[in-house]
Amino acid sequence: MQKINQKKTVEYLKAFYPDIRNDIANLSDRNNFAGIMQTTVDHIKNLLEQTKIQSVIRNVKRMNWIYNRGNSYVRYLIENIFIRSFESLKRKTNPQQWRFLYQEIPADFKTIYLEQTRKDHQLINRS
DSSP: OOOBOHHHHHHHHHHHOGGGHHHHHHHHHTTOHHHHHHHHHHHHHHHHHTTOHHHHHHHHHHHHHHHHHBOHHHHHHIIIIIGGGHHHHHHHSOHHHHHHHHHHSOHHHHHHHHHHHHHHHHHHHHO
């Protein structure tokens, strides 16, 4: 199976995130793939503020679908912008919401998130 690149990823994201399709298209026109990833994170944060947990879960699973098919660059940006944002999502939810959301996060995303968190704690403890 051929890995999807950032250009194809943009097309999927426009389909998966109709509410922010124009923002994605504008950032894509400027070749700002990192900005597109941040826009999806901001969109998910907005959904959380509206307590649309099911929509958040659906969008996380869609990003996981892209991650599993993406080339190394797509995967790198998802890991370092999208998954890295989980800590912020955790802070925006109450403990019950976070437990519910966390149990729905795909296993590979959990593994990456836990590894990022572990490394962050190691860095903080060295300081």
